[in-house]
Amino acid sequence: MRKSILLLVTGLTAAALVAAPAYAQKTVKIGFITTLSGPNGVIGEYMKNSVDLAVAHLGGKMAGLPVEVIYGDDQMKPDVGKQVADEMVKRHNVNFVSGIIWSNIMMAVAPSVTGAGTFMIGTNAGPSPLAGKGCSELFFTTSWQNDQTPEAMGKYMQDAGLTDVYIMAPNYQAGKDMLSGFKRYFKGKIVDEVYTRLGQTDYQAELSQLRSKNPKAVFVFYPGGMGIQFLKQYSEAGLRGQYPLYSVYTVDEISIPAVKHAALGQLETRYWSPDLKSPANEKYVADYRKTYGKMPVFYGAQSYDGIMLIDSAVRAVKGDLANKKGMIAAMRKANFNSTRGKFSFNTNHFPIQNFYLLKTVAGPAGQDPVMEIQKAVFTNHKDSYAKECPMKW
């Protein structure tokens, strides 16, 4: 019995070793890395669905070549993300690596991918080093630079003449970046700047403190489950009517179904919204809802755009995937129908784009609230790190 188990184990190990892809057809291979397991796997799901949709819209081909997307799960761990990326580049020989939600994983993966001469098309994380000194001609992103979104909110609140603002975020790098981005444009009085424990579930203590300080407005950054909890508790503490709540990355189409009316009236800034008027977006949103039964979210829109960006480059070089210089030049033109409408790339390959103020309003009868664009806060906004990037073109 023992012997046979031993043989089985040895056999499986050997099989895994040799189970290598052996075909050498001409296909466009894209390795898409995101988080597919654990509590944040839901974000990865939206991204994967959007990538599938994009490939379907392209008829499964780019410049006549069949497209193959290989998905990888980074489990939210940088060393796993790097291993997955390595596997895609070295084992599957992908032409493009794309995706990645989290900044720390992007920082571990992007340099090694571009270092190996492969394109890295980021579709969410936009850490400042990659926008500045660490920029690379092989790195493009279809999302934004992390600071831009809170900068937009800072500008809006500054222009609106608000003062006595209470700001909160979780105590980790992204939290600090969000609040510092906000303060770059908001010059009014900040009543207090509070950092809470990462992953904290109960905000009652902080809400009591907030109430005692009696601010005129509150600005927060609480992604994922933290946002859901904060919003619910804010609402239940009766603070909704008292202090207007502004936020970034706290309310989106993923969290709205979980909080419903507790999010009504919430103001956020973002570069995109499902109701943004552009032909590509209308098609994307309609088809996403039809295929998956849910409202798409910005993570998905970015991933969709990532595939379209790749497609524009492959078509420009007529399928000659070895012509990387040609593809870089093509991508720089941003010559594709983006869900956000027309935009251009900055010297650091980050988009120059608009940022809008979004409000959460009641949806059609019986359905969840939706987010709608109120106005543009920034037009053709450039990120603050482009000047540190040595690339010129």
Place this chain on the structure above:
Amino acid sequence: MNFSARTLILLGFLLLLAAVPALAAAFKEPFYLDLFRRIMIFAIAALSLNLILGYGGMVSFGHAAYLGVGAYAVGILAHHGIHDGFLQWGLAIGASALVALVIGAVSVRTSGIYFIMITLAFTQMLYYLGISIKEYGGDDGLRLAKLSQFGDLVDLSNPTAFYYLVLGLLTLLLLLVQRLVNSRFGMVIRAAKSNEARTRAIGLSPYPYRLAAFVIAGAICGLAGALLVNQTAYLTPDFMNWTRSGELMFMVILGGIGTTAGPLLGAAALLLLEDLLQGWSLLPTWVHRYWQLYLGIILVLVVLFAKRGLAGLLPERKGGKDG
């Protein structure tokens, strides 16, 4: 010398590992070089845990902390422009030993569930500490601008050279732990695990021995951390997360606790299993999507029915314990 089947299998495995670079080049699969190097690094971490857990019966849920300490030692020095490998790795080992001494001084006094909990809590403390220090990247982590430099001795940016260095360290440490476990020191640890009252009755206080073992284990794991950060060229506080400790424990038990070959087999099994469950084309999508479910089931089954792990599948040396 009388080699048991277990030792032979272990030697065979090591030889196979030595052949991987050549095989990877032959099959044109350089990825496997990285994969097996990663497996060996975790094997080193697992064998350090096996020392205190497998042989000493100390269920430390906070062992991943030392991976972090070792990694941060290297990362912080590199951040300040110090790239000398000897200095970095020396500090990694030293710092981990020191942290283990401090944590151990408080924890080893306790036993059973208290020990588990307090080691867990210390790890969480270090994790939150790591997240909040902006200077060293906080949650975003630190990128290693240059790998540890060893001058002309070995160039870590050469994947094969790095691979053999890790293999060499692994073999050395396996031997070291073997010696340690079979020495008088090791006997006391194992006796204390077996029957603490009796150990005390013959006049030996387990506390200093256990603490020493704890520190040694921490130091070895710190070295694994230094290796890991060079492998990834990146580190984050996530290295210290308690779920990573759980993974290390999983490796130890999957391989077979209290055995020499166990940690290596366990690390290989777990990491390969994870890779397979997520990506093997022969498995259906519903396995890929919920791979942690199947991993959990396998873990429970192993604990319930295959307690002695993979090494337990191998026959023991006749007339003696432990191979």
Place this chain on the structure above:
Amino acid sequence: MILVLEQFLNGLQLGVMLFLMAAGLTLVFGIMNLVNLAHGSLYMVGAYLATYVYQSTGSFALGVALGLAGTLVVGVVTELVALRTLYERDHLDQVLATFGLILIFNELIALLWGRSAIYSTLPAYLQDHVELLPGLRYPLFRLLIIMVGLAVAGLLWFVVARTRLGMLIRAGASNRTMVAALGVNIRLLYTLVFGFGAALAGLAGIMAGPIYSVQPGMGELVLIQVFVVIVIGGIGSIRGALAGAVIVGVVDTLGRAFLKPMLATITTPTAADAAGPALASMLIYLLMAVVLALRPEGLFPARA
């Protein structure tokens, strides 16, 4: 002053929440010597069942009832299928097996309800505020949590100290074989105790669901704090669990609220800004280390 009072109340409420979780866990530890990492998963199951029933039927009360019953059933089934053999095994095996159970439960929930958080809310009649003191309006539901928690504490004490069942439980903890030899069905007893512990975890989940996020993995977020509570309070002791929970709840809350301003009085504001939140997140672990250094068995260890 009102603020400090309010924060104390917040701390008490947080503590009571932790107590509901800790009580079940310490019961199982102390009586059956079983380390159950999957306790957080039972909390999650309670939250999901109650939320699902409430959202589908519109009756919060029904949600609570079925949530409790459902978690009890899940707990008992888990005990029968997976945990029985673990009573005899050492802690390592228990830790690993229940760690595996966490993975299984999380993925099963994800399979049934998806990975995103599901919508959970309070019924309208529980959303009110109560004016405890002039200037201190406190959410009704949180007061309810405090009352429920204290009631459960009382109930547990009564059952364990004053009933025959409690006596059997205590006897079984002392000497399992002897009790079995006296004709008591020890297996049934253990299953009942585990089921009870599961129901307590489920109750904690049901109370937490409306105000926290109901998503896969929600148990693990609270689990570590619960372990800290038990270690501080003393394993196997309900009194210890209550004391430990309240202490942890109050210390954590006051730390989050007042540590930074307190630090600002002794160091520069920038240093306080950086150190305050970091220290606040580590505070309960530091507390645990101190308690263990001084009293390794915890504050109120169960009498052996």
